[in-house]
Amino acid sequence: MSQKSIHDRIRQNPKFAELVSKRTAFAVLLTLIVLVPYYTFMFFVSMKPQVFASTLSEGGVLTIGWLIAAVLVAGGWITTGIYVNRANGEFDRLTSEILSEASK
Amino acid sequence: MKRYAQTFAVALLALASCAAFAGPGGIEGVEKQPVNVSAIAMFLVFVAATLGITKWAAGKTKSTADFYTAGGGITGFQNGLAIAGDYMSAATLLGLTSMVYFKGFDGFVYAVCFFIGWPVILFLIAERLRNLGRFTFADIASYRLDQNRIRTFAAIGSLTVVCFYLIVQMVGAGQLIQLLFGLEYNMAVVAVGILMMVYVTFGGMTATTWVQIIKACLLLGGGITLMLLTLSQFGFSLEALFGKAVQTHKAGAKLMLPGSLMADPISAFSLTLGLVFGTAGLPHIMMRFFTVPNAKEARKSVFYATGFIGLFFLVTIILGAGAITIVGTNPAFFEGGNVGGKLIGGGNMPVMHLAKAVGGDIFLGFLSAVAFATILAVVSGLALAGASAISHDLYARVIKKGQAKPADELRVTRIASVGLGITAIGLGIAFKDQNVLFLVALAFGVASSVNFPVLILSMYWKGLTTRGALWGGLAGLFSSVGLVVLSPAVWVKVLGNAKPIFPYDHPAIISMTLAFVITWLMSVTDKSARAANEAAAFEEQYIRAQTGLGAAGAHDH
Numbered sequence: 001m002s003q004k005s006i007h008d009r010i011r012q013n014p015k016f017a018e019l020v021s022k023r024t025a026f027a028v029l030l031t032l033i034v035l036v037p038y039y040t041f042m043f044f045v046s047m048k049p050q051v052f053a054s055t056l057s058e059g060g061v062l063t064i065g066w067l068i069a070a071v072l073v074a075g076g077w078i079t080t081g082i083y084v085n086r087a088n089g090e091f092d093r094l095t096s097e098i099l100s101e102a103s104k
Numbered sequence: 105m106k107r108y109a110q111t112f113a114v115a116l117l118a119l120a121s122c123a124a125f126a127g128p129g130g131i132e133g134v135e136k137q138p139v140n141v142s143a144i145a146m147f148l149v150f151v152a153a154t155l156g157i158t159k160w161a162a163g164k165t166k167s168t169a170d171f172y173t174a175g176g177g178i179t180g181f182q183n184g185l186a187i188a189g190d191y192m193s194a195a196t197l198l199g200l201t202s203m204v205y206f207k208g209f210d211g212f213v214y215a216v217c218f219f220i221g222w223p224v225i226l227f228l229i230a231e232r233l234r235n236l237g238r239f240t241f242a243d244i245a246s247y248r249l250d251q252n253r254i255r256t257f258a259a260i261g262s263l264t265v266v267c268f269y270l271i272v273q274m275v276g277a278g279q280l281i282q283l284l285f286g287l288e289y290n291m292a293v294v295a296v297g298i299l300m301m302v303y304v305t306f307g308g309m310t311a312t313t314w315v316q317i318i319k320a321c322l323l324l325g326g327g328i329t330l331m332l333l334t335l336s337q338f339g340f341s342l343e344a345l346f347g348k349a350v351q352t353h354k355a356g357a358k359l360m361l362p363g364s365l366m367a368d369p370i371s372a373f374s375l376t377l378g379l380v381f382g383t384a385g386l387p388h389i390m391m392r393f394f395t396v397p398n399a400k401e402a403r404k405s406v407f408y409a410t411g412f413i414g415l416f417f418l419v420t421i422i423l424g425a426g427a428i429t430i431v432g433t434n435p436a437f438f439e440g441g442n443v444g445g446k447l448i449g450g451g452n453m454p455v456m457h458l459a460k461a462v463g464g465d466i467f468l469g470f471l472s473a474v475a476f477a478t479i480l481a482v483v484s485g486l487a488l489a490g491a492s493a494i495s496h497d498l499y500a501r502v503i504k505k506g507q508a509k510p511a512d513e514l515r516v517t518r519i520a521s522v523g524l525g526i527t528a529i530g531l532g533i534a535f536k537d538q539n540v541l542f543l544v545a546l547a548f549g550v551a552s553s554v555n556f557p558v559l560i561l562s563m564y565w566k567g568l569t570t571r572g573a574l575w576g577g578l579a580g581l582f583s584s585v586g587l588v589v590l591s592p593a594v595w596v597k598v599l600g601n602a603k604p605i606f607p608y609d610h611p612a613i614i615s616m617t618l619a620f621v622i623t624w625l626m627s628v629t630d631k632s633a634r635a636a637n638e639a640a641a642f643e644e645q646y647i648r649a650q651t652g653l654g655a656a657g658a659h660d661h
Contacts, residue, residue: 006653007643007644007647007653010647010651010653011643011647016647016650016651019650019651020650023650027227027228028227030223030227031223031224031227031228034220034223034224034227035220035224038216038220038376039376041216042213042217042366042372042373042376043369045213045362045366045372046362046366046367046368046369046372047369049361049362049363050361052209052361052362053360053361057343060343060347061343061346061347061349061350061357061360062342062343062346062360063209063360063361065209065212065360065361065362066209066212066346066360069209069212069213069215069216070418072216072219072220073215073216073219073414073417073418074414076219076220076222076223076410076414077223077407077410077411077414079223080222080223080226080406080407080410080411081407083223083226083227083403084226084403084404084406084407087231087400087403088400088403088404092399092400095650095651095652098651099651099652099653102653
């Protein structure tokens with residue numbers, strides 16, 4: 001079978017449109033979940049550093065700034081886990097279905 | 105075997121020619137220390153182990169795919185460690201701890217900036233990169249564009265970043281080793297250059313990957329051990345550790361809040377643009393995605409890499425904060441015993457002094473050896489990326505039009521590795537005593553303004569044409585290099601002018617924007633027949649990017 005017709009079959013398979021739209025939406029959503037808090041954080045760091053001044057415990061020294069920065073790092077990692085989990089499961093299943101249906 | 109003998113002869117020649125430059129003298133703020141026997145012994149163990157691995161890898165490196173990508177047989181977990189290894193340089197360990205030591209919370213903000221690009225790389229780039237590329241990032245940039253011009257340009261972009269980064273690492277190696285091991289600067293640079301040539305020339309990607317994995321484990325293990333030893337002095341209480349730090353640091357409670365580092369929002373924004381998207385344009389990092397068998401493993405690589413990098417950053421923050429009390433109040437670590445004065449060995453030393461304070465000379469020796477191993481591993485990854493750009497992109501694809509014999513191509517990779525090694529040694533010695541920090545801005549500037557735009561647009565935008573990519577790339581190259589030259593780091597600190605012409609150290613806010621705008625403009629106005637063909641070819645590329653149909657397989661013999 002020619003490459004051209006494999007490509008046409010993939011294109012015409014509704015599962016391909018489903019894969020692309022689901023994965024794109026998911027990737028964009030997660031990118032926003034990472035970047036919006038990050039740039040908000042950076043905005044306050046440079047414009048209003050005092051918002052980070054309250055301490056985590058009464059009379060303690062650790063400020064919420066340290067907690068937020070640590071959460072940005074840990075949260076960034078957790079989102080990669082969420083993406084990999086869905087991509088390596090649901091998206092890869094869809095992809096292999098699309099590929100096997102196209103080469104039938 | 106004869107070829108190996110020749111390579112050694114070339115390496116020896118390089119050694120001899122460098123000896124001519126050798127002379128006494130130290131870097132400002134970095135004094136040569138007494139020879140540290142335990143550190144050298146531990147480093148030699150590392151070198152022996154990695155040379156053993158290189159010998160094993162050399163036996164497995166038969167095809168060009170073996171050389172460039174370890175035959176695509178690296179697992180996601182291994183590759184994740186190796187990526188983390190590529191990203192966690194000695195400068196990260198020393199620089200971040202020192203930043204927290206001196207500036208407190210600002211150091212943490214900086215670490216977050218270096219980290220946050222990784223999740224984005226996974227969501228937007230990793231699997232497309234794996235599906236479309238084979239050996240180098242130029243494979244993707246030139247996938248449906250003009251092979252000669254775009255591939256040449258992408259290869260030059262890679263080589264530029266590699267060279268800037270190599271100089272930073274080589275100068276860092278010379279300074280650090282002089283400081284930690286008590287060896288001569290030039291000797292250290294030559295040793296790093298020769299070991300790098302041996303790893304890359306004989307062991308290719310397999311050896312480079314394993315050197316990187318071992319080093320990543322040592323660095324993480326060493327860092328975590330040091331963190332536990334440090335925390336044990338504060339009863340394992342972070343609150344106690346920071347409480348003491350606030351009491352002893354001259355900034356007091358201000359230590360816990362954002363300071364001057366990010367006070368200018370435009371400067372901070374430009375820095376973060378460069379770091380976030382520059383990371384995605386580093387050729388030695390992108391190349392790692394081709395060492396795994398498929399997109400599934402490529403995704404796992406980033407998951408593990410992000411975890412290790414994040415963990416490492418959090419550990420370094422605690423080390424820096426612990427050093428404030430443990431190092432900052434101990435006269436033994438200050439010149440003339442003058443607490444609060446100049447740190448022995450310079451401003452990058454808090455973590456090394458901390459190692460000595462909580463773990464004694466043996467632990468200091470261990471951490472020094474790890475730092476040297478780190479530099480060695482990072483330069484090897486860089487040299488391999490540079491050699492691939494020369495042999496795969498320029499020689500095999502552009503000069504030989506894809507008709508190169510594999511044996512010839514392999515020989516060119518090896519000559520290129522040796523050539524890069526010699527260049528790195530030469531540049532390392534030439535830049536001795538120079539402030540090379542601006543080269544980091546240059547490397548990230550070019551990566552974010554030349555490599556990243558063409559990479560992301562070629563994957564995502566159907567309308568990208570050869571003309572657009574070329575003009576946009578040139579705009580990114582000239583604006584990023586030009587603005588760094590006019591920035592405070594070069595115009596004031598290197599060239600000695602009173603005021604910078606461009607106020608920010610990082611150019612990305614202008615140069616990256618310019619690259620995208622020019623690429624777009626020159627693409628949409630391109631009405632040539634070739635532009636129409638390039639747009640038509642997007643369909644096939646798009647399906648391959650989305651599904652992996654036709655992606656390069658694990659083995660390519």
